Amino acid sequence: MDPVRLSVLDRSRTREGHTHPEALRDTVRLAQELERLGYHRVWVSEHHGVPGVAGSAPTVLAAAVAGATRTIRVGTGGVMLPNHRPLVVAEQFGVLESLFPGRIDMGLGRSVGFTDGVRRALGRDKGDAEDFEAQLAELLGWFRGTSPTGVHARPAEGLTVPPFVLAMGEGAGIAARAGLPMVIGDLRNREKMRRGIDHYRDRFRPSVWAPEPYVVVSGTIAVAGTPEEARRLLIPEAWSMARSRTRGTFPPLPPAERVEALTMTGKERGFYESGLTGHIAGTEEQVAHELETVVKETGAQEVLVTTSTYDREALLDSYRRLAAITSG
Numbered sequence: 001m002d003p004v005r006l007s008v009l010d011r012s013r014t015r016e017g018h019t020h021p022e023a024l025r026d027t028v029r030l031a032q033e034l035e036r037l038g039y040h041r042v043w044v045s046e047h048h049g050v051p052g053v054a055g056s057a058p059t060v061l062a063a064a065v066a067g068a069t070r071t072i073r074v075g076t077g078g079v080m081l082p083n084h085r086p087l088v089v090a091e092q093f094g095v096l097e098s099l100f101p102g103r104i105d106m107g108l109g110r111s112v113g114f115t116d117g118v119r120r121a122l123g124r125d126k127g128d129a130e131d132f133e134a135q136l137a138e139l140l141g142w143f144r145g146t147s148p149t150g151v152h153a154r155p156a157e158g159l160t161v162p163p164f165v166l167a168m169g170e171g172a173g174i175a176a177r178a179g180l181p182m183v184i185g186d187l188r189n190r191e192k193m194r195r196g197i198d199h200y201r202d203r204f205r206p207s208v209w210a211p212e213p214y215v216v217v218s219g220t221i222a223v224a225g226t227p228e229e230a231r232r233l234l235i236p237e238a239w240s241m242a243r244s245r246t247r248g249t250f251p252p253l254p255p256a257e258r259v260e261a262l263t264m265t266g267k268e269r270g271f272y273e274s275g276l277t278g279h280i281a282g283t284e285e286q287v288a289h290e291l292e293t294v295v296k297e298t299g300a301q302e303v304l305v306t307t308s309t310y311d312r313e314a315l316l317d318s319y320r321r322l323a324a325i326t327s328g
Contacts, residue, residue: 080109
């Protein structure tokens with residue numbers, strides 16, 4: 001397939017039998033490997049109170065990743081802006097950009113927590129997400145020095161940290177009105193994704209941040225020697241998602257062989273099977289064909305891979321194979 005800009009979001013997923021610190025160190029090691037493979041960026045995520053995710057402080061983890069790498073861009077996918085004061089977010093990214101100039105991305109989302117308990121702990125509720133557009137404008141204002149408060153964000157003011165909007169729900173319209181690059185997923189619902197991209201492009205207003213639309217499509221991609229091996233990479237995440245839908249908690253990733261030996265309820269089996277479908281998975285030839293189709297249909301400038309699995313060696317092998325088929 002034609003070369004395409006390729007990036008990775010690693011959620012620092014915890015695994016059965018492994019600790020949260022291991023998951024964070026795995027993310028840093030993966031970033032080093034991705035840099036060697038020629039990936040464009042590596043992003044980390046923000047989740048709170050989730051047993052299966054260690055990544056709760058994305059700017060802190062991004063600093064560790066940037067400190068362990070030299071050339072790959074590093075950012076967040078994303079900082080959930082309704083959870084924070086925009087001034088503090090600007091200061092954090094200003095520090096990152098000052099320490100690692102020209103390598104930092106500011107991916108921003110509008111989620112306010114996975115459960116009611118997490119939202120209470122954060123002092124937020126679902127309604128706070130409705131203020132995202134105003135919070136985004138305030139955040140960008142701190143970098144431009146336009147805050148009406150008379151306060152100046154140090155060291156952020158005057159720096160250019162590329163902002164990206166994670167387009168969940170109303171995100172495509174917000175990104176378009178703000179004139180910002182947009183990250184949109186997932187690959188499992190292509191028609192909805194294309195509608196969001198069309199909406200974004202039709203309404204895009206050029207800004208100091210982006211003169212024209214920039215689309216990043218995101219989703220799970222698994223590449224292996226056989227279709228069966230690629231499918232096995234999807235099993236741990238599919239089961240954890242099924243458990244979250246049926247038990248209300250998102251657990252650490254189990255080994256694929258343990259999941260395959262489980263007896264599931266009908267409801268669990270339904271969610272599990274659904275979680276295995278719609279992704280891009282297969283051999284190099286199969287993935288190249290399907291990924292090329294997605295890129296042509298969407299006109300995306302970049303693909304952000306969000307794959308999580310129990311077997312970290314198999315995951316790295318998948319990223320090696322993917323880099324080889326997209327490098328031209």
